[in-house]
Amino acid sequence: MEGPALTLLKEEAHAFIGKKIVEASGSSKVDWDTLAGQQLRQLQSWGKHFLLVLDNCTIRIHYLMFGNYYLNSRHPDKTPKLSLQFNDGSEWNNYNCAVRILPETDMSRLYDFSTDIMDESWNAAKAKAKLKNHPGMQVCDALMNQDIFAGVGNVIKNEALFRIAVQPESLVGALPPRKLTELLREAHTYSYDFYRWRKEGVLRKKYCVHQRKYCPTCDTLLVKKPTGELQRNSFYCPVDQVLYT
DNA sequence: TGCCATGTTAAACT
DNA sequence: GAGTTTAACATGGC
Incomplete structure:
Protein backbone atom coordinates (compact mmCIF):
# COMPACT_ATOMS: atom_id res chain seq x y z
CA MET A 1 0.00 0.00 0.00
CA LEU A 110 10.40 10.00 15.23
CA TYR A 111 9.66 11.15 11.72
CA ASP A 112 10.74 13.93 9.40
CA PHE A 113 7.41 14.67 7.76
CA SER A 114 8.98 16.88 5.13
CA THR A 115 10.30 13.75 3.40
CA ASP A 116 6.75 12.38 3.06
CA ILE A 117 5.59 12.87 -0.50
CA MET A 118 1.97 13.38 0.65
CA ASP A 119 2.65 15.67 3.57
CA GLU A 120 1.83 19.35 3.26
CA SER A 121 5.37 20.10 4.41
CA TRP A 122 6.93 17.93 1.64
CA ASN A 123 10.25 19.53 0.82
CA ALA A 124 11.45 18.98 -2.73
CA ALA A 125 14.66 20.92 -2.12
CA LYS A 126 15.57 18.52 0.68
CA ALA A 127 14.95 15.53 -1.59
CA LYS A 128 17.05 17.16 -4.28
CA ALA A 129 19.93 17.63 -1.85
CA LYS A 130 19.75 13.94 -0.93
CA LEU A 131 19.77 12.95 -4.59
CA LYS A 132 22.90 15.02 -5.09
CA ASN A 133 24.59 12.79 -2.53
CA HIS A 134 23.82 9.69 -4.60
CA PRO A 135 24.88 10.45 -8.17
CA GLY A 136 25.55 6.77 -8.92
CA MET A 137 22.14 5.59 -7.81
CA GLN A 138 19.65 4.47 -10.42
CA VAL A 139 16.52 6.60 -10.51
CA CYS A 140 14.32 3.52 -9.96
CA ASP A 141 16.09 2.92 -6.63
CA ALA A 142 16.06 6.61 -5.73
CA LEU A 143 12.28 6.87 -6.11
CA MET A 144 11.74 3.77 -3.98
CA ASN A 145 14.12 5.02 -1.31
CA GLN A 146 11.94 5.83 1.70
CA ASP A 147 14.54 8.18 3.16
CA ILE A 148 14.24 10.36 0.08
CA PHE A 149 10.69 9.84 -1.21
CA ALA A 150 8.74 8.42 1.74
CA GLY A 151 5.50 6.95 0.46
CA VAL A 152 6.52 6.27 -3.13
CA GLY A 153 6.03 2.64 -4.19
CA ASN A 154 6.45 0.64 -7.35
CA VAL A 155 3.36 1.98 -9.12
CA ILE A 156 4.26 5.62 -8.54
CA LYS A 157 7.84 4.88 -9.57
CA ASN A 158 6.87 3.39 -12.91
CA GLU A 159 4.19 5.93 -13.76
CA ALA A 160 6.21 8.99 -12.73
CA LEU A 161 9.20 7.86 -14.81
CA PHE A 162 6.97 7.34 -17.81
CA ARG A 163 5.57 10.84 -17.43
CA ILE A 164 9.00 12.42 -17.48
CA ALA A 165 10.27 10.07 -20.23
CA VAL A 166 13.19 8.75 -18.19
CA GLN A 167 14.36 5.13 -18.33
CA PRO A 168 14.38 3.58 -14.83
CA GLU A 169 18.06 2.56 -14.92
CA SER A 170 19.22 6.12 -15.56
CA LEU A 171 21.71 7.41 -13.03
CA VAL A 172 20.66 10.23 -10.74
CA GLY A 173 23.88 12.12 -11.40
CA ALA A 174 23.47 11.86 -15.16
CA LEU A 175 20.07 13.50 -15.33
CA PRO A 176 20.07 16.95 -16.91
CA PRO A 177 19.06 19.60 -14.33
CA ARG A 178 15.68 20.02 -15.97
CA LYS A 179 14.95 16.29 -15.73
CA LEU A 180 15.98 16.23 -12.10
CA THR A 181 13.47 18.98 -11.41
CA GLU A 182 10.81 17.05 -13.33
CA LEU A 183 11.57 13.93 -11.33
CA LEU A 184 10.98 15.73 -8.05
CA ARG A 185 7.86 17.43 -9.34
CA GLU A 186 6.30 14.33 -10.87
CA ALA A 187 6.94 12.09 -7.88
CA HIS A 188 4.81 14.58 -6.00
CA THR A 189 2.22 15.29 -8.68
CA TYR A 190 1.65 11.65 -9.61
CA SER A 191 1.21 10.76 -5.94
CA TYR A 192 -1.71 13.18 -5.74
CA ASP A 193 -3.18 11.81 -8.97
CA PHE A 194 -2.80 8.34 -7.46
CA TYR A 195 -4.69 9.55 -4.39
CA ARG A 196 -7.51 11.08 -6.42
CA TRP A 197 -7.87 8.10 -8.74
CA ARG A 198 -7.83 5.61 -5.93
CA LYS A 199 -10.49 7.59 -4.15
CA GLU A 200 -12.60 7.48 -7.33
CA GLY A 201 -11.87 3.78 -7.71
CA VAL A 202 -10.30 4.19 -11.14
CA LEU A 203 -6.60 3.97 -10.30
CA ARG A 204 -5.87 0.74 -12.10
CA LYS A 205 -7.56 1.96 -15.24
CA LYS A 206 -5.30 5.01 -15.24
CA TYR A 207 -2.03 3.09 -15.33
CA CYS A 208 -0.03 4.01 -18.42
CA VAL A 209 2.80 1.49 -18.13
CA HIS A 210 2.53 -0.37 -14.82
CA GLN A 211 1.28 -3.89 -15.54
CA ARG A 212 0.58 -2.81 -19.11
CA LYS A 213 1.66 -4.38 -22.36
CA TYR A 214 1.90 -1.54 -24.87
CA CYS A 215 2.97 2.10 -24.73
CA PRO A 216 -0.16 4.30 -24.67
CA THR A 217 1.47 6.93 -26.89
CA CYS A 218 3.52 4.98 -29.45
CA ASP A 219 2.10 1.46 -29.11
CA THR A 220 5.55 -0.08 -28.69
CA LEU A 221 5.80 -3.26 -26.64
CA LEU A 222 6.75 -2.16 -23.12
CA VAL A 223 9.75 -3.59 -21.31
CA LYS A 224 9.06 -5.36 -18.04
CA LYS A 225 12.08 -6.24 -15.98
CA PRO A 226 13.49 -6.09 -12.47
CA THR A 227 15.81 -3.08 -12.18
CA GLY A 228 18.22 -1.52 -9.74
CA GLU A 229 19.54 -2.91 -6.52
CA LEU A 230 16.02 -3.44 -5.29
CA GLN A 231 15.17 -5.59 -8.32
CA ARG A 232 11.57 -4.45 -8.33
CA ASN A 233 9.76 -4.69 -11.63
CA SER A 234 10.03 -1.70 -13.89
CA PHE A 235 7.67 -1.16 -16.81
CA TYR A 236 8.88 1.29 -19.41
CA CYS A 237 8.72 2.25 -23.05
CA PRO A 238 12.07 1.56 -24.75
CA VAL A 239 11.31 4.23 -27.35
CA ASP A 240 9.90 7.11 -25.35
CA GLN A 241 11.92 6.80 -22.15
CA VAL A 242 15.52 7.95 -22.40
CA LEU A 243 18.42 6.28 -20.61
CA TYR A 244 20.83 8.77 -19.01
CA THR A 245 24.13 7.29 -17.88
C1' DT B 1 -5.60 -22.35 -12.26
C1' DG B 2 -1.09 -21.02 -10.98
C1' DC B 3 1.61 -17.31 -10.44
C1' DC B 4 2.68 -12.78 -9.70
C1' DA B 5 2.69 -8.53 -6.95
C1' DT B 6 0.98 -1.65 -4.27
C1' DG B 7 6.72 -3.98 0.85
C1' DT B 8 9.48 -4.51 4.78
C1' DT B 9 11.64 -6.89 8.54
C1' DA B 10 14.30 -10.21 10.82
C1' DA B 11 16.64 -14.38 10.71
C1' DA B 12 20.30 -16.78 8.63
C1' DC B 13 24.41 -16.77 6.48
C1' DT B 14 29.30 -15.26 5.11
C1' DG C 1 30.45 -7.65 14.50
C1' DA C 2 29.46 -6.04 9.90
C1' DG C 3 27.56 -6.74 5.70
C1' DT C 4 24.71 -9.57 2.60
C1' DT C 5 21.17 -12.91 1.36
C1' DT C 6 17.03 -15.41 2.24
C1' DA C 7 12.65 -16.34 4.27
C1' DA C 8 8.50 -14.94 5.97
C1' DC C 9 4.20 -12.83 5.70
C1' DA C 10 -0.36 -14.13 2.92
C1' DT C 11 -4.13 -13.10 -0.95
C1' DG C 12 -6.69 -10.53 -4.86
C1' DG C 13 -6.39 -10.36 -9.54
C1' DC C 14 -4.95 -11.61 -14.06
Whole structure:
Protein backbone atom coordinates (compact mmCIF):
# COMPACT_ATOMS: atom_id res chain seq x y z
CA MET A 1 0.00 0.00 0.00
CA GLU A 2 1.61 3.22 -1.15
CA GLY A 3 1.60 6.55 0.67
CA PRO A 4 -1.45 8.12 -1.01
CA ALA A 5 -3.59 5.17 0.08
CA LEU A 6 -2.79 6.05 3.69
CA THR A 7 -3.83 9.65 3.14
CA LEU A 8 -7.15 8.26 1.99
CA LEU A 9 -7.40 6.04 5.08
CA LYS A 10 -6.82 9.06 7.29
CA GLU A 11 -9.90 10.64 5.75
CA GLU A 12 -12.03 7.50 5.84
CA ALA A 13 -11.20 6.91 9.49
CA HIS A 14 -11.43 10.52 10.59
CA ALA A 15 -14.63 9.87 12.57
CA PHE A 16 -12.72 7.48 14.85
CA ILE A 17 -10.69 10.33 16.33
CA GLY A 18 -11.74 11.03 19.92
CA LYS A 19 -13.23 7.59 20.49
CA LYS A 20 -12.03 5.40 23.30
CA ILE A 21 -10.67 1.91 22.73
CA VAL A 22 -12.58 -0.58 24.88
CA GLU A 23 -10.90 -3.68 23.50
CA ALA A 24 -7.89 -4.42 21.34
CA SER A 25 -7.05 -7.86 20.01
CA GLY A 26 -5.61 -9.73 17.07
CA SER A 27 -2.91 -12.09 15.93
CA SER A 28 -0.07 -9.56 16.11
CA LYS A 29 2.45 -9.86 18.90
CA VAL A 30 1.34 -6.83 20.84
CA ASP A 31 0.73 -6.11 24.51
CA TRP A 32 -3.03 -5.67 24.03
CA ASP A 33 -3.87 -4.75 27.62
CA THR A 34 -2.07 -1.43 27.44
CA LEU A 35 -4.31 -0.23 24.60
CA ALA A 36 -7.74 -0.64 26.18
CA GLY A 37 -8.97 2.51 27.86
CA GLN A 38 -6.93 4.87 25.71
CA GLN A 39 -8.46 7.48 23.47
CA LEU A 40 -7.57 7.82 19.80
CA ARG A 41 -6.03 11.28 19.69
CA GLN A 42 -4.75 11.62 16.17
CA LEU A 43 -4.32 9.83 12.86
CA GLN A 44 -1.06 10.47 11.06
CA SER A 45 0.99 8.85 8.37
CA TRP A 46 4.57 9.00 7.27
CA GLY A 47 5.41 7.32 4.00
CA LYS A 48 3.86 3.87 4.26
CA HIS A 49 3.57 3.98 8.05
CA PHE A 50 0.08 4.55 9.42
CA LEU A 51 -0.02 6.00 12.92
CA LEU A 52 -2.80 5.92 15.50
CA VAL A 53 -1.72 8.26 18.26
CA LEU A 54 -3.24 7.34 21.62
CA ASP A 55 -2.90 8.86 25.10
CA ASN A 56 0.47 7.37 26.01
CA CYS A 57 1.63 5.40 22.98
CA THR A 58 1.13 5.10 19.23
CA ILE A 59 0.01 2.14 17.14
CA ARG A 60 2.06 1.88 13.97
CA ILE A 61 0.55 -0.15 11.14
CA HIS A 62 2.39 -1.10 7.97
CA TYR A 63 0.12 -2.69 5.38
CA LEU A 64 3.00 -4.18 3.38
CA MET A 65 1.89 -5.39 -0.05
CA PHE A 66 -1.48 -7.03 0.60
CA GLY A 67 -2.71 -5.47 3.79
CA ASN A 68 -6.20 -4.07 4.09
CA TYR A 69 -8.68 -2.70 6.60
CA TYR A 70 -12.39 -2.86 7.32
CA LEU A 71 -14.04 0.08 9.06
CA ASN A 72 -17.13 -0.91 11.02
CA SER A 73 -17.16 -4.35 9.44
CA ARG A 74 -14.93 -7.36 9.34
CA HIS A 75 -13.69 -9.95 6.91
CA PRO A 76 -16.09 -12.92 6.91
CA ASP A 77 -13.50 -15.52 7.88
CA LYS A 78 -10.04 -14.09 8.37
CA THR A 79 -8.51 -13.23 11.74
CA PRO A 80 -7.43 -9.60 12.04
CA LYS A 81 -3.85 -8.77 12.91
CA LEU A 82 -5.27 -5.84 14.82
CA SER A 83 -8.88 -5.35 15.84
CA LEU A 84 -9.98 -2.27 17.75
CA GLN A 85 -13.37 -1.98 19.43
CA PHE A 86 -14.49 1.49 20.48
CA ASN A 87 -16.78 2.80 23.20
CA ASP A 88 -19.59 3.65 20.78
CA GLY A 89 -19.69 0.14 19.30
CA SER A 90 -17.66 0.98 16.20
CA GLU A 91 -14.73 -1.21 15.16
CA TRP A 92 -11.64 -1.04 13.01
CA ASN A 93 -10.12 -4.28 11.71
CA ASN A 94 -6.76 -4.62 10.00
CA TYR A 95 -5.47 -7.63 8.06
CA ASN A 96 -2.14 -8.78 6.66
CA CYS A 97 -0.23 -5.93 8.19
CA ALA A 98 2.70 -5.42 10.54
CA VAL A 99 1.70 -3.81 13.84
CA ARG A 100 3.97 -2.22 16.41
CA ILE A 101 3.41 -0.13 19.50
CA LEU A 102 5.64 2.93 19.71
CA PRO A 103 6.17 4.28 23.25
CA GLU A 104 5.84 7.86 22.04
CA THR A 105 3.01 10.20 21.07
CA ASP A 106 4.97 13.04 19.48
CA MET A 107 5.54 11.72 15.98
CA SER A 108 7.68 14.69 15.00
CA ARG A 109 10.35 13.20 17.29
CA LEU A 110 10.40 10.00 15.23
CA TYR A 111 9.66 11.15 11.72
CA ASP A 112 10.74 13.93 9.40
CA PHE A 113 7.41 14.67 7.76
CA SER A 114 8.98 16.88 5.13
CA THR A 115 10.30 13.75 3.40
CA ASP A 116 6.75 12.38 3.06
CA ILE A 117 5.59 12.87 -0.50
CA MET A 118 1.97 13.38 0.65
CA ASP A 119 2.65 15.67 3.57
CA GLU A 120 1.83 19.35 3.26
CA SER A 121 5.37 20.10 4.41
CA TRP A 122 6.93 17.93 1.64
CA ASN A 123 10.25 19.53 0.82
CA ALA A 124 11.45 18.98 -2.73
CA ALA A 125 14.66 20.92 -2.12
CA LYS A 126 15.57 18.52 0.68
CA ALA A 127 14.95 15.53 -1.59
CA LYS A 128 17.05 17.16 -4.28
CA ALA A 129 19.93 17.63 -1.85
CA LYS A 130 19.75 13.94 -0.93
CA LEU A 131 19.77 12.95 -4.59
CA LYS A 132 22.90 15.02 -5.09
CA ASN A 133 24.59 12.79 -2.53
CA HIS A 134 23.82 9.69 -4.60
CA PRO A 135 24.88 10.45 -8.17
CA GLY A 136 25.55 6.77 -8.92
CA MET A 137 22.14 5.59 -7.81
CA GLN A 138 19.65 4.47 -10.42
CA VAL A 139 16.52 6.60 -10.51
CA CYS A 140 14.32 3.52 -9.96
CA ASP A 141 16.09 2.92 -6.63
CA ALA A 142 16.06 6.61 -5.73
CA LEU A 143 12.28 6.87 -6.11
CA MET A 144 11.74 3.77 -3.98
CA ASN A 145 14.12 5.02 -1.31
CA GLN A 146 11.94 5.83 1.70
CA ASP A 147 14.54 8.18 3.16
CA ILE A 148 14.24 10.36 0.08
CA PHE A 149 10.69 9.84 -1.21
CA ALA A 150 8.74 8.42 1.74
CA GLY A 151 5.50 6.95 0.46
CA VAL A 152 6.52 6.27 -3.13
CA GLY A 153 6.03 2.64 -4.19
CA ASN A 154 6.45 0.64 -7.35
CA VAL A 155 3.36 1.98 -9.12
CA ILE A 156 4.26 5.62 -8.54
CA LYS A 157 7.84 4.88 -9.57
CA ASN A 158 6.87 3.39 -12.91
CA GLU A 159 4.19 5.93 -13.76
CA ALA A 160 6.21 8.99 -12.73
CA LEU A 161 9.20 7.86 -14.81
CA PHE A 162 6.97 7.34 -17.81
CA ARG A 163 5.57 10.84 -17.43
CA ILE A 164 9.00 12.42 -17.48
CA ALA A 165 10.27 10.07 -20.23
CA VAL A 166 13.19 8.75 -18.19
CA GLN A 167 14.36 5.13 -18.33
CA PRO A 168 14.38 3.58 -14.83
CA GLU A 169 18.06 2.56 -14.92
CA SER A 170 19.22 6.12 -15.56
CA LEU A 171 21.71 7.41 -13.03
CA VAL A 172 20.66 10.23 -10.74
CA GLY A 173 23.88 12.12 -11.40
CA ALA A 174 23.47 11.86 -15.16
CA LEU A 175 20.07 13.50 -15.33
CA PRO A 176 20.07 16.95 -16.91
CA PRO A 177 19.06 19.60 -14.33
CA ARG A 178 15.68 20.02 -15.97
CA LYS A 179 14.95 16.29 -15.73
CA LEU A 180 15.98 16.23 -12.10
CA THR A 181 13.47 18.98 -11.41
CA GLU A 182 10.81 17.05 -13.33
CA LEU A 183 11.57 13.93 -11.33
CA LEU A 184 10.98 15.73 -8.05
CA ARG A 185 7.86 17.43 -9.34
CA GLU A 186 6.30 14.33 -10.87
CA ALA A 187 6.94 12.09 -7.88
CA HIS A 188 4.81 14.58 -6.00
CA THR A 189 2.22 15.29 -8.68
CA TYR A 190 1.65 11.65 -9.61
CA SER A 191 1.21 10.76 -5.94
CA TYR A 192 -1.71 13.18 -5.74
CA ASP A 193 -3.18 11.81 -8.97
CA PHE A 194 -2.80 8.34 -7.46
CA TYR A 195 -4.69 9.55 -4.39
CA ARG A 196 -7.51 11.08 -6.42
CA TRP A 197 -7.87 8.10 -8.74
CA ARG A 198 -7.83 5.61 -5.93
CA LYS A 199 -10.49 7.59 -4.15
CA GLU A 200 -12.60 7.48 -7.33
CA GLY A 201 -11.87 3.78 -7.71
CA VAL A 202 -10.30 4.19 -11.14
CA LEU A 203 -6.60 3.97 -10.30
CA ARG A 204 -5.87 0.74 -12.10
CA LYS A 205 -7.56 1.96 -15.24
CA LYS A 206 -5.30 5.01 -15.24
CA TYR A 207 -2.03 3.09 -15.33
CA CYS A 208 -0.03 4.01 -18.42
CA VAL A 209 2.80 1.49 -18.13
CA HIS A 210 2.53 -0.37 -14.82
CA GLN A 211 1.28 -3.89 -15.54
CA ARG A 212 0.58 -2.81 -19.11
CA LYS A 213 1.66 -4.38 -22.36
CA TYR A 214 1.90 -1.54 -24.87
CA CYS A 215 2.97 2.10 -24.73
CA PRO A 216 -0.16 4.30 -24.67
CA THR A 217 1.47 6.93 -26.89
CA CYS A 218 3.52 4.98 -29.45
CA ASP A 219 2.10 1.46 -29.11
CA THR A 220 5.55 -0.08 -28.69
CA LEU A 221 5.80 -3.26 -26.64
CA LEU A 222 6.75 -2.16 -23.12
CA VAL A 223 9.75 -3.59 -21.31
CA LYS A 224 9.06 -5.36 -18.04
CA LYS A 225 12.08 -6.24 -15.98
CA PRO A 226 13.49 -6.09 -12.47
CA THR A 227 15.81 -3.08 -12.18
CA GLY A 228 18.22 -1.52 -9.74
CA GLU A 229 19.54 -2.91 -6.52
CA LEU A 230 16.02 -3.44 -5.29
CA GLN A 231 15.17 -5.59 -8.32
CA ARG A 232 11.57 -4.45 -8.33
CA ASN A 233 9.76 -4.69 -11.63
CA SER A 234 10.03 -1.70 -13.89
CA PHE A 235 7.67 -1.16 -16.81
CA TYR A 236 8.88 1.29 -19.41
CA CYS A 237 8.72 2.25 -23.05
CA PRO A 238 12.07 1.56 -24.75
CA VAL A 239 11.31 4.23 -27.35
CA ASP A 240 9.90 7.11 -25.35
CA GLN A 241 11.92 6.80 -22.15
CA VAL A 242 15.52 7.95 -22.40
CA LEU A 243 18.42 6.28 -20.61
CA TYR A 244 20.83 8.77 -19.01
CA THR A 245 24.13 7.29 -17.88
C1' DT B 1 -5.60 -22.35 -12.26
C1' DG B 2 -1.09 -21.02 -10.98
C1' DC B 3 1.61 -17.31 -10.44
C1' DC B 4 2.68 -12.78 -9.70
C1' DA B 5 2.69 -8.53 -6.95
C1' DT B 6 0.98 -1.65 -4.27
C1' DG B 7 6.72 -3.98 0.85
C1' DT B 8 9.48 -4.51 4.78
C1' DT B 9 11.64 -6.89 8.54
C1' DA B 10 14.30 -10.21 10.82
C1' DA B 11 16.64 -14.38 10.71
C1' DA B 12 20.30 -16.78 8.63
C1' DC B 13 24.41 -16.77 6.48
C1' DT B 14 29.30 -15.26 5.11
C1' DG C 1 30.45 -7.65 14.50
C1' DA C 2 29.46 -6.04 9.90
C1' DG C 3 27.56 -6.74 5.70
C1' DT C 4 24.71 -9.57 2.60
C1' DT C 5 21.17 -12.91 1.36
C1' DT C 6 17.03 -15.41 2.24
C1' DA C 7 12.65 -16.34 4.27
C1' DA C 8 8.50 -14.94 5.97
C1' DC C 9 4.20 -12.83 5.70
C1' DA C 10 -0.36 -14.13 2.92
C1' DT C 11 -4.13 -13.10 -0.95
C1' DG C 12 -6.69 -10.53 -4.86
C1' DG C 13 -6.39 -10.36 -9.54
C1' DC C 14 -4.95 -11.61 -14.06
